[in-house]
Amino acid sequence: MQSPWSRREFMATSAGLTGGLVASQLVSAPSPAEAVAQPTPAHYPVTLNLNGQTQTLELDARTSLLDALREHVHLTGTKKGCDHGQCGACTVLVNGRRINSCLTLAVMHQGDQITTIEGLGTPDNLHPMQKAFIRHDGFQCGYCTPGQICSAVGALSELEKGIPSHVTADLTGPIPVSQAELRERLSGNICRCGAYSNIIEAVTEVAGENG
Amino acid sequence: MKFTAPAEHNPIDQLKVVGHPHDRIDGRAKVTGTAAYAYERHQVAPQAAYGYMLGSAIAVGKITRLDTSQAEKAPGVLGVVTYKNAGRLKKSKSHASRLLAGPNVEHFDQAVALVVAETFEQAREGAKRLHIEYTSWPGRFDLAAEKVRAVPPKSNPMSGPPDTRVGDFESGFAQSPVQVDSTYTTPDQSHMMMEPHASIAAWHGDQLLVWTSNQMIAWAVRDLSETLSISPQKIHVSSPFIGGGFGGKLWIRADAVLAALGARLVKRPVKVALARHQIPNNTTHRPATIQRVRLGASKDGHIQAIAHDTTSGNLNGFREERAGSQSRLLYAGPNRLITHRLATLDLPEGNAMRAPGEAVGHLASEVALDELAVQLKMDPVELRLLNDIQFDPEKGPQRPFSSRKLKECLSEGARRFGWERRHPQPGQVREGNWLIGHGVASALRNSPTLESAARVRINSSGQLTVETDMTDIGTGSYTILAQTAAEMLGVPLHHVTVKLAESHFPVSCGSGGQFGGNSSCSGVYAACLRLRNALAHKAGWDVETTTFSDGHMSSAGQTRSLGEVAGPKGLSAQDKIEFGDSQKKWVQASFGAHFVELGVHRISGETRVRRLLGVFACGRILNPKTARSQLLGAMAMGLGAALMEGLAVDTRYGNFVNHDLAEYHVPVHADIPHTEVVILEELDDKSSPLKAKGVGELGICGLGAAIANAIYNATGVRLRDYPFTPDRLLSQLPPV
Structure with a gap:
């Protein structure tokens, strides 16, 4: 991927993204008068393929892919639960692989194919995984749900491709779709309502249909 | 209606709709990401600015210096709310401490400032440029050590005397x-609901509109009114989708108050979400x-x-x-x-x-x-x-x-x-x-059971609409309220629309204490009894002999469709359930x-x-x-x-x-x-x-x-x- 900006610029902005914030939270002693005004943060054009449609945005380099989706494109199906890669609510598929969209900057995704929950299915045309979640009541408050569904779709595709997980016994043969495999692979998606048992039933059903 | 004696056989006992494992009626919205949670309501406030909260770096003490000048100069920053410009804020009776600190600080991560900017990134950057100094005082943080000084608490109506x-x-x-x-x-323990506390606030003249994530709409209005010293009639709260609460969203928190103050300061809508790491120390546990x-x-x-x-x-x-x-x-x-x-x-x-x-x-x-x-x-x-x-x-x-x-x-x-x-x-x-x-x-x-009100409308097509300020925090309120109304009026479930969690709707019990489902469905039951009466009255029939089934009402050999009886203007009925001394x-x-x-x-x-x-x-x-x-x-x-x-x-x-x-x-x-x-x-x-x-x-x-x-x-x-x-x-x- 051809990046429109240098590695050095990236390091500077991403350090600002986390380091400074933590410092101001914890330091109660007078901080040195280093807070001199800095130039307006750089904006960059980025073209994303979002759910099959090309979209060009002019974004602050600090904007996460998650915030680009939610705040700039208004695709709010992708959720912000922690903004730190700890909960999985922001899971989307980038070039077919699931990632936490809060942990990646939007401008890093020039030309990438991004599928969000809105791209999987709509209320009138549900994806099989969305149907299964409804049928098995694989959610309650619904806030982790788009992430769970994107993650489940991604996990089944990984299983199909033979990508092993921590619990895979045989690293060379085909991987059976077991409950242990699904639980392991979906453990990055927290559901505080605790719908886990139902989610696994829903994903197992779809895996069976696919198989 | 007053519930004073054990329930007898009633329309719910037909169990045509109630008691069945229907899929959630809000399920399609939730699994497709089209259910809009508080922070996502771009349509109600398209020009909302972004607020980022900064919490106190000490637990007990005093702010000795608060310099917002660098933050105010930061790119995109529109204003900074602190105790110095917030006006007089009261502590509501629902809160143990004030939702904005200053100059005194009562607990760690108590809000000390809200930076409002054009974008989220700019607001967060602005918060980094706040210069705050504190004097820290000793505090009591160890329960085991303080146990010897513990005292009997007050009685409370729900759980009785302490001893x-x-x-x-x-x-x-x-x-x-x-x-x-x-x-x-x-x-x-921390609730750690998946959706962090979030609010969008806007002022229309002296009217405050708050789109938030809250389990108890009427309490939210009451507590905003107390905190900001404005009439509850001027406060409008909306919370149709809530990404989990577990008690953590029973009462408004700093996001709602700071969004309101921020919106007043910069004269446009402001949205505020707490960062995940702020939830344990800034909110309740x-x-x-x-x-x-x-x-x-x-x-x-x-x-x-x-x-x-x-x-x-x-x-x-x-x-x-x-x-x-x-x-x-x-x-x-x-x-x-x-x-x-x-x-x-x-x-x-x-x-x-x-x-x-x-x-x-x-x-x-x-x-x-x-x-x-x-x-x-x-x-x-x-x-x-x-x-x-x-x-x-x-x-x-x-x-x-x-x-x-x-x-x-x-x-x-x-x-x-x-x-x-x-x-x-x-x-x-x-x-x-x-x-x-x-x-x-x-x-x-x-x-427990709590008083709960609802309004039920029927139109000329026989479609029902239920309105109550009840919330659905993942519990399934939308679905069971629809089931209750469908059973009571004898219509299929898909003929019922449920609208929740708006402060202009009849006041419900809200969601908490596992009283929500039973109490709010009873409120809808009461409103539906009224609507049955109104329909029977309009048809000129005796409600006691009228049955409601398959979208029709029948009495003494006559049958008419509900929509026809309701007429072009439709009919509406409202009531509440009150529980008397049954809990005693x-x-x-x-x-x-x-x-x-x-x-x-x-x-x-x-x-x-x-x-x-x-x-x-x-x-x-x-x-x-x-x-x-x-x-x-x-x-x-x-x-x-x-x-x-x-x-x-x-x-x-x-x-x-x-x-x-x-x-x-x-x-x-x-x-x-x-x-x-x-x-x-x-x-x-x-x-x-x-x-x-x-x-x-x-x-x-x-x-x-x-x-x-x-x-x-x-x-x-x-x-x-x-x-x-x-x-x-x-x-x-x-x-x-």
């Missing part, structure tokens, strides 16, 4: 040949407890004396954790003493979290029961069956339970689980490096029994739960699918409480150190096995016209104790300090 005494506990205990005297501790349980029994297992002494702490002496609640009701025994003590701490506000009181109370009392069974060499299921009681043990037979199927839950659970195959001696079953154990515990959660006459509670199989790794001390079974009796089940989800979800949270959840207090600085989901561990997929939930048939005609009881909080009660008891059965190690992380087991496990 109750029946018979003579001291003599009864002293004379009991078999005794248990154990002390248990439970840590501070479930307070830690120290609980001493004493049980005295005769040699044949009859309990003679029960004492449950509990201590919790809170900011500014706010409210206590009622951890002794279930001990007042669960088992028989002539001599009883239940006490609650409250210490003042300078930690963030402690408040309700799913099943406040009972959730942590069971973690002590149901382990003590197991300890008693061990001493008696008696099966713990048998011990519980032996001490069952069908009336309030404190008040006597004149106050029976409205319904109580604890025995049936225990017996049915034991049968399904294969309890008889459990090895009664601890540490006897081993599979490889795993020590296998089984545990049981009872579950009791009070089932009968103890109303839901019951259950948990059965757990787990393995403890004999080398690492890790506990893995292998089987979970919960058997519950909680009145009529309005929707078996959503009710089951409530129960199994609460069981998952109960597992978390037993094995991993605990906020770590830094007693030097007065904060919770593990303030995010990387450090505060909640159960994930890999922790939760297939969960079996069985719900027994039960109708409770004394509880409500629906004959239902509370479901949402029952499942968390007792599950953790069943895990504690299973760990003992697996290893012979009795753990009393939650959570049971491997380090707590490791030193006590038998040598490998």
Whole structure:
């Protein structure tokens, strides 16, 4: 991927993204008068393929892919639960692989194919995984749900491709779709309502249909 | 309508729609990401600016310097709200401390500023450029150290006096040949709902509009009114989708107030979401407890004396954790003493979290029961069956339970689980490096009912619209309210639209305390009775002889469609349910029994739960699918409480150190096995016209104790300090 900006610029902005914030939270002693005004943060054009449609945005380099989706494109199906890669609510598929969209900057995704929950299915045309979640009541408050569904779709595709997980016994043969495999692979998606048992039933059903 | 006498046969008993496992009617919106949660409502406030909150870096003390100049100069920053420009803010009665600090600071991460900017990134950057200096004062952060200064808290209408005494506990205990005297501790816990607290606020003249994530709409209006000193009539709150609450969103928090202040300052709508790491220290949590349980029994297992002494702490002496609640009701025994003590701490506000009181109370009392069974060499299921009681043990037979199927839950659970195959001696079953154990515990959660109103409209096509300020926090309110209205008017479920959580709708009970489903459906029931009357009146028929079925109404051989009778303008009816003294006459509670199989790794001390079974009796089940989800979800949270959840207090600085989901561990997929939930048939005609009881909080009660008891059965190690992380087991496990 051809990046429109240098590695050095990236390091500077991403350090600002986390380091400074933590410092101001914890330091109660007078901080040195280093807070001199800095130039307006750089904006960059980025073209994303979002759910099959090309979209060009002019974004602050600090904007996460998650915030680009939610705040700039208004695709709010992708959720912000922690903004730190700890909960999985922001899971989307980038070039077919699931990632936490809060942990990646939007401008890093020039030309990438991004599928969000809105791209999987709509209320009138549900994806099989969305149907299964409804049928098995694989959610309650619904806030982790788009992430769970994107993650489940991604996990089944990984299983199909033979990508092993921590619990895979045989690293060379085909991987059976077991409950242990699904639980392991979906453990990055927290559901505080605790719908886990139902989610696994829903994903197992779809895996069976696919198989 | 007033609910003053047990419910008789009524239209709900037809069970054409109610009682069936319908999919959630809001399900399609939730699984496609089209349900808009508070922060996502771009359409209501398209030009909203972004607010980023900064919390206090100290727990107790004073802001000595507050320099916002660099922040104000930062790119995109529109303004900074601090105590200096916020105007006069009051502390509402619902809050232990003010929602904006300054100059004094009452707890760590109490809001000190909101930076408002054109974009989220700019607001966050602006918050980094705030220059704040503090003077820190010593605080009280250690519950164990403050326990000696704890005092009896006030009585409260829902849970009664702090102390109750029946018979003579001291003599009864002293004379009991078999005794248990154990002390248990439970840590501070965080709700950690998936959607962080979030609000968008806008001013239209002197009218304040708040789109937020809140369980109790009328309370949100009241508390905003108190905090900002504006008339409640000028405040409008909307919260149709809520990404989990568990008690953490019962009361407005800093996001709502700061968004309102920010919007006033920059003269445009402002949106504020708390960052995940701000939730434990800025908002509320479930307070830690120290609980001493004493049980005295005769040699044949009859309990003679029960004492449950509990201590919790809170900011500014706010409210206590009622951890002794279930001990007042669960088992028989002539001599009883239940006490609650409250210490003042300078930690963030402690408040309700799913099943406040009972959730942590069971973690002590149901382990003590197991300890008693061990001493008696008696099966713990048998011990519980032996001490069952069908009336309030404190008040006597004149106050029976409205319904109580604890025995049936225990017996049915034991049968399904294969309890008889459990090895009664601890540490006897081993599979490889795993020590296998089984545990049981009872579950009791009070089932309160609260006044609740609703409006039901019907149009000329016979379509119903239900409007109430009730909320759906994942509980399934949308669906069960639609089912109730469909049943009452005899229309199919898809002919009902449910609109919730707007402050201009009739005031409901809201979501909390597992009163929501039963009470709000009863409110809709009352409104539907009114609408049936209005339809019958308009048709000129006697409502007593009119039946409502298949979109039609019939009486004396005539049949007309509802839409036709409703006419082109439609009809509307509103009413509320009031519950009279039914809670005084009968103890109303839901019951259950948990059965757990787990393995403890004999080398690492890790506990893995292998089987979970919960058997519950909680009145009529309005929707078996959503009710089951409530129960199994609460069981998952109960597992978390037993094995991993605990906020770590830094007693030097007065904060919770593990303030995010990387450090505060909640159960994930890999922790939760297939969960079996069985719900027994039960109708409770004394509880409500629906004959239902509370479901949402029952499942968390007792599950953790069943895990504690299973760990003992697996290893012979009795753990009393939650959570049971491997380090707590490791030193006590038998040598490998």
